[in-house]
Amino acid sequence: MLPAAKGAQGIFYRKHNFSFPAHMNYGIYFIERILNFKEKRALVNGATGEELTFGQIVREVLSVAASLVGLGIRKGDLVAVVSENRSEVLTTIIAAMCAGASVTLINSAYTAGELLHTTNITNPKYMFLSPTAYKKHHETLKKLTFVSKFCLFGDSSSKEIISYNDLANKEADFTNFCDYYGRVEVALVLYSSGTTGLPKGAKVTHANLIAVSQQHDFCPDKSALTLSPLCNTFGLIITLKTLVNGKMVILLSRFKEKQFLETIQKYKVQSLMAAPPLVVLMSKSSLVDNFDLRSVEIIYSGGAPLDESVIKELEKRLPNLRVLQGYGSTETTGPITEETVADRRQGSIGKAVQGIVIKVVDIESRNVLGPGEPGEVCVNGVILFDGYIGKPKSEYFDDDGFYRTGDIAYYDQDGYFFIIGRLKELIKYKAWQVSPAEIEGVLLKHPAVKDAGVIGAPDPLAGELPTAFVVKQPGAEVTENDIIEFVSLEVSPWKRLRGGVRFVSEIPKTGSGKILRRVLRDMLKAKSKI
Structure with a gap:
């Protein structure tokens, strides 16, 4: 790995030698790369044991891409995927890109309101869903008038819902396949984690994805297991990067x-x-x-x-x-x-x-x-x-x-x-700025603490008071005062838990593990009204 360089005025960068194909389509780039590993095991469902080789992924992607073109998908159309972790999520993403479309990934754990918010940002024309996601969001899906076609992973018993297996098993003529490779700048629309508010739709380009695939590989020649949701950046990008370098990925959905x-x-x-x-x-x-x-x-x-x-x-x-x-x-x-x-x-x-x-x-x-x-x-x-x-x-x-x-x-x-x-999460206690992550690190050192989250509780005199939400270890006996005293011995006076400790069953987090502090603040408000 090349050494980090320091530019003028404290600006840091790392030199690279990325190469970009003329077609500038990540879907095609992905297929070209994994063709080098045809017989190797690529994707494994850790729960069911189902497996796909790299060669099988190529065949499935090409079949789905050809089927999508046959259904009327065109350059610039948007395909939404709503599903827990499963292999079809990845094959659909690559197939849609090969067919010239952009893709947006929507968290299947979203509430009805969150699903409506994210789909209204992008207005997808096609939507792929797992059976679990379809069952959960069935009523909400009726409100998505901009979606022209729904596709269900696996088989579909409804004439109105397309079966993914029908698309993946279709015999296709690939002679002129490159004629419908569509070059579009935006490859993915991913949603910011929404830790401080509703998610925003971030436009990720084909060049972004191709470049990331060529970055330093932190675990060369090693199989990888992930249960990070493929709908978020951490889960998706590292999974794609692992596969494009010919390594096996084991998926778990929960x-x-x-x-x-x-x-x-x-x-x-x-x-x-x-x-x-x-x-x-x-x-x-x-x-x-x-x-x-x-x-x-x-x-x-x-x-x-x-x-x-x-x-x-x-x-x-x-x-x-x-x-x-x-x-x-x-x-x-x-x-x-x-x-x-x-x-x-x-x-x-x-x-x-x-x-x-x-x-x-x-x-x-x-x-x-x-x-x-x-x-x-x-x-x-x-x-x-x-x-x-x-x-x-x-x-x-x-x-x-x-x-x-x-x-x-x-x-x-x-x-x-x-x-x-x-920046928006720093607790402002009097003239001091307190990092919640620092206090959370101290809390996790306590043997009775399984998990923790810290926010600032509004205070008319101090501005905000550091306040902790704590999940106890099973069977642990610990009091609020025990926790407060433990932290006080580890931190400066302005970082002490002057807002107290609330014991909870879990800390609300995004799929990528970020604490949802806005939810903690809502919990604090709700408790103060009781």
């Missing part, structure tokens, strides 16, 4: 602890793509010791910061393992910085990845900052998205074309980055 550990043992999984809550659970779970997990060499975690104590605890339990962190966003088609096995620094989220330019600026003056000075992370480069649907770029980009992430971080003299928190 987390069941015993099944998850059994799958690792059965397939001798070498790398895990895991949101932070899963890493925390593995560091504390009593079941881990009952399974042979020696095959696992790397856990790649992203979506939210991991406390160093959690990493050390898990690496102590599994000596062959290394936990690597990455920092990224939907808007950068995945990673902004990442660690490697050979290049880690305690507390850091690594160095700039290939294809990205980073600067850290003062929140008020917007001046570029030096080492050790916290400010807002702003990014540019070939992997940067093309803006949000229906939103002017001036709202989110600075005058130099850098995307303003809203994340607060600093870098050291060697170019390692350290995340402090979100």
Whole structure:
């Protein structure tokens, strides 16, 4: 991996030698790459044991793409996919791109209101659904008048709903297939995580996806297991990147602890793509010791910061393992910085990845900052998205074309980055700014704490008071005062839990593991009215 470089005025970048095909279509690029691995096992459903080779993926993608063209799909049309993790999600994405369409991925766990909000952003013409998603959203789907055709993964018993299996098994003439390869700039519309409000539709281009596929591979020649939803950037981009490099991916659609550990043992999984809550659970779970997990060499975690104590605890339990962190966003088609096995620094989220330019600026003056000075992370480069649907770029980009992430971080003299928190999430206690992530890291050190989330409770005198929501370990006996005193011994006075502790059954999070602090704030408001 090339060393990170520091440009003028504290701007960081990493040199790259990306090559782009003339057709500039990621679907075609994906097929061209995986044709090199025809006989290798590519996709495995960890729950059912169903498998696809790379060659079978190619055949299925081409059949579906030809069928879509036959159904009337045209360059620039939008295809929506609403499903839990399953192989058809990936084959549909690539097939739609090959047919000239753009694709949007919608979380099947969305409420009716969230589904309506996201589909109204993009107005998809075609919609693919899993049976589970179709059953859940059946009534809402009737309101989507802009959708001309619905397709059900598997077989369909309704004449009004197209069967995916019929599309995938269609005999097609591919002689002139390249005639309906459509070059469109926008390949995907992905939705921002919505941690501070409703999701926005981010336009990811074919160039973005092709470039990300050529970035440094954090786990070369290693099979990977993921249960991160394919509808979010972390789950999708790393899965596509793993496949395009000829490595097997095992998919699980939901987390069941015993099944998850059994799958690792059965397939001798070498790398895990895991949101932070899963890493925390593995560091504390009593079941881990009952399974042979020696095959696992790397856990790649992203979506939210991991406390160093959690990493050390898990690496102590599994000596062959290394936990690597990455920092990224939907808007950068995945990673902004990442660690490697050979290049880690305690507390850091690594160095700039290939294809990205980073600067850290003062929140008020917007001046570029030096080492050790916290400010807002702003990014540019070939992997940067093309803006949000229906939103002017001036709202989110600075005058130099850098995307303003809203994340607060600093870098050291060697170019390692350290995340402090979100600009909108920082708790303002009197004249101090308090990072919720820092306090959450302290809370997770307590043996009775399984999970935690921190927000600021409004206060007329102080502005906001650090307040914790805590999930207890099963059978643990701990009081609010125990937690408050524990934190007080670990942090500066202005970071103490002056807003108290609320014990809850779970911490609300996005699929990528980010804490939904707006939900915690709603919970706090609701409790204050009782």
